[in-house]
Amino acid sequence: MTKRVSLAHGNGGLENNELIKEVFYKAFKNDILEKSEDAAIIENGKLAFSTDSFTVSPLFFKGADIGKLAICGTCNDLAMMGAKPKYLTCSVIIEEGFEVEQLQNIVNSMKKELELNEAIVVSGDTKVVPKGAVDKIFINTTGIGEVLYQGISSNNISEDDLIIVSRDIGAHGATIFTAREGIELNSNLQSDCASLFPQVKALIDSKIKITALRDATRGGVSAVLNEWAKQSNICIEIEEDSIPVSDEVKGVCEILGFEATNLANEGTFVLAISRIDAEKTIEILNRFNDKKNASIIGKVTQEYPEKVILNSPWGTKRFLDIPSGELLPRIC
Numbered sequence: 001m002t003k004r005v006s007l008a009h010g011n012g013g014l015e016n017n018e019l020i021k022e023v024f025y026k027a028f029k030n031d032i033l034e035k036s037e038d039a040a041i042i043e044n045g046k047l048a049f050s051t052d053s054f055t056v057s058p059l060f061f062k063g064a065d066i067g068k069l070a071i072c073g074t075c076n077d078l079a080m081m082g083a084k085p086k087y088l089t090c091s092v093i094i095e096e097g098f099e100v101e102q103l104q105n106i107v108n109s110m111k112k113e114l115e116l117n118e119a120i121v122v123s124g125d126t127k128v129v130p131k132g133a134v135d136k137i138f139i140n141t142t143g144i145g146e147v148l149y150q151g152i153s154s155n156n157i158s159e160d161d162l163i164i165v166s167r168d169i170g171a172h173g174a175t176i177f178t179a180r181e182g183i184e185l186n187s188n189l190q191s192d193c194a195s196l197f198p199q200v201k202a203l204i205d206s207k208i209k210i211t212a213l214r215d216a217t218r219g220g221v222s223a224v225l226n227e228w229a230k231q232s233n234i235c236i237e238i239e240e241d242s243i244p245v246s247d248e249v250k251g252v253c254e255i256l257g258f259e260a261t262n263l264a265n266e267g268t269f270v271l272a273i274s275r276i277d278a279e280k281t282i283e284i285l286n287r288f289n290d291k292k293n294a295s296i297i298g299k300v301t302q303e304y305p306e307k308v309i310l311n312s313p314w315g316t317k318r319f320l321d322i323p324s325g326e327l328l329p330r331i332c
Contacts, residue, residue, distance in 0.1 A: 168293050
């Protein structure tokens with residue numbers, strides 16, 4: 001562990017995991033926290049509980065803004081545990097001089113996304129700090145959800161499961177980077193930011209046997225798969241040519257040297273689903289995706305426990321490692 005915190009410690013990858021484990025888990029150790037799920041399951045499995053903070057730059061980008069992101073982020077964490085979002089808190093730190101019109105636009109985005117989730121903000125806090133003490137506006141949301149499907153856990157993935165991704169990956173990370181750097185693209189690239197509970201509810205209503213769900217935010221699909229491999233002591237083998245990546249995201253990755261599997265998503269999730277329900281799951285997910293590109297991308301084996309293998313179309317294999325270094329800070 002380094003002596004000082006760097007931007008890499010917030011990347012959702014290797015350094016971030018080290019910081020959490022060596023500082024926060026060491027101080028706050030308990031059985032619920034150590035499960036390392038997207039949301040804590042409390043009250044004998046009846047409720048899910050999660051919190052998240054949002055510092056994205058820029059505040060407004062194609063497909064969403066920090067307000068929509070703040071609601072989607074916390075509601076999605078609850079949905080990943082099979083819970084319906086119900087009650088949220090909202091805490092805001094605002095830099096003096098921030099335009100009220102922009103604040104109203106952000107809050108209106110939050111309102112719309114709350115309505116989609118049929119959730120409400122029941123408490124909050126507002127702080128205004130001197131100019132330069134914060135970059136425009138930071139938002140924290142905490143949520144409580146009612147668990148509709150019990151037993152979802154990234155600690156229980158087995159060889160009975162297949163690995164699925166709900167749609168094409170990397171759109172949020174690519175959108176934020178191009179907006180931040182002022183790169184003008186003649187394309188339809190925009191963030192995938194969206195509320196995921198409707199999709200999860202459809203899976204639950206269809207009696208799909210769900211083992212694990214995880215929205216692939218910071219660190220992208222690579223981080224999710226590596227975390228799962230370690231938590232369940234399994235090997236995950238991924239077929240590279242089965243991973244859906246849009247032409248726009250491929251272009252950004254080729255220009256800038258990124259891996260699409262490392263890029264953040266805000267409306268894309270990874271699923272570990274019983275083999276017998278995998279095709280039905282794809283059918284359900286594609287009802288919510290105009291591109292209809294939800295895909296089975298891999299399987300669970302014991303080839304190399306706690307590792308993720310990427311199988312190329314040419315018959316070669318390599319380890320898909322957890323992201324490290326400062327890829328894209330302030331992505332959410």
